[in-house]
Amino acid sequence: MHTEHKIIIGNSQQMPELADSSIHLMVTSPPYPMIQMWDNLFAKADPKIGALWQKLEADGKEEIVGQIYNAMHDYLAKVWRETWRVLVDGGIACINIGDATRSVNGKFKLYPNHARITEICEKIGFTTLPYILWKKPTTKPKYKGKGAFLGSGFLPPNAYVTLDCEFILIFRKGNLRKLPPHDPKRYDSAFTKPQRDEWFSQIWTLKGTRQAASQLERRTAAYPDEIADRLIKMFSIKGETVLDPFLGSGTTIKVALQNERNSVGYEIDDKVLPVISKKIGTSKVNMATEVQIIKR
Numbered sequence: 001m002h003t004e005h006k007i008i009i010g011n012s013q014q015m016p017e018l019a020d021s022s023i024h025l026m027v028t029s030p031p032y033p034m035i036q037m038w039d040n041l042f043a044k045a046d047p048k049i050g051a052l053w054q055k056l057e058a059d060g061k062e063e064i065v066g067q068i069y070n071a072m073h074d075y076l077a078k079v080w081r082e083t084w085r086v087l088v089d090g091g092i093a094c095i096n097i098g099d100a101t102r103s104v105n106g107k108f109k110l111y112p113n114h115a116r117i118t119e120i121c122e123k124i125g126f127t128t129l130p131y132i133l134w135k136k137p138t139t140k141p142k143y144k145g146k147g148a149f150l151g152s153g154f155l156p157p158n159a160y161v162t163l164d165c166e167f168i169l170i171f172r173k174g175n176l177r178k179l180p181p182h183d184p185k186r187y188d189s190a191f192t193k194p195q196r197d198e199w200f201s202q203i204w205t206l207k208g209t210r211q212a213a214s215q216l217e218r219r220t221a222a223y224p225d226e227i228a229d230r231l232i233k234m235f236s237i238k239g240e241t242v243l244d245p246f247l248g249s250g251t252t253i254k255v256a257l258q259n260e261r262n263s264v265g266y267e268i269d270d271k272v273l274p275v276i277s278k279k280i281g282t283s284k285v286n287m288a289t290e291v292q293i294i295k296r
């Protein structure tokens, strides 16, 4: 089957390249608010966030931390709103997100990103569906937010529960998809019974991606192919179009291509383009697939 793939180097808060109701499925993992590795990206992409960090450094007032957290979610919310516009009626949005724990100004607390995104998507109009917990088997327990569970030994009460799950939030725009009866492409996209039993259960135990060799590759914090592969097969039909508004290393496009879906990915950081090209193997693309790179 001929499929088409677009890598758009640009900010997905606006997706003028995409018509209303033209996308069947969105699969993504945004930068996680309050996770340190994404601080610079948020501050650079939204000067308001950068200014708030500076204000926090100068004033040290705790309420500013809340303002930073809100501003980071406002930044992501623009993308969720634009996703709503481009999804077809009944289209699904899957968002992989982790909560964050962090000490700011000496105060340790949880930032429940999954809850905030759910509230925001509900306000946009999405219907919230049951979510998946992605359990990563490797994370070690923490003590006071730092490293391993050292120091407290086995003594109550000051240790914290480890964040060893991430969320895959699932939302639907509007009503259930309406499909013609006996659609051959839909039947050709069927999953098996073992796949159905495993994929539609709530806990997925999957290892994270191995630490990539180059700093550039690490910067994208890629999710495993298996996550994108399951979601694409669960919520789209061959020949349909999948969107990733936070493309990173290009995992979603690579997997869409392997599964005979069209795809569109947005990435704000043009330095990641060589990583994307390497992952998708743009040089190896054959007659059946067309990959376009668009720089805004």
Ligand SMILES: C[S@@+](CC[C@H](N)C(=O)[O-])C[C@H]1O[C@@H](n2cnc3c(N)ncnc32)[C@H](O)[C@@H]1O
Binding pocket: 010, 011, 012, 013, 028, 029, 030, 031, 032, 041, 045, 219, 220, 221, 222, 223, 224, 245, 246, 247, 248, 249, 250, 251, 252, 266, 267, 268, 269, 272
């Ligand atoms: C967590 S990474 C995505 C990782 C991806 N799932 C993968 O497997 O490689 C988030 C990506 O979103 C990009 N990004 C952040 N804000 C963006 C925006 N407004 N538009 C497009 N890309 C953005 C970042 O540069 C980063 O590469």
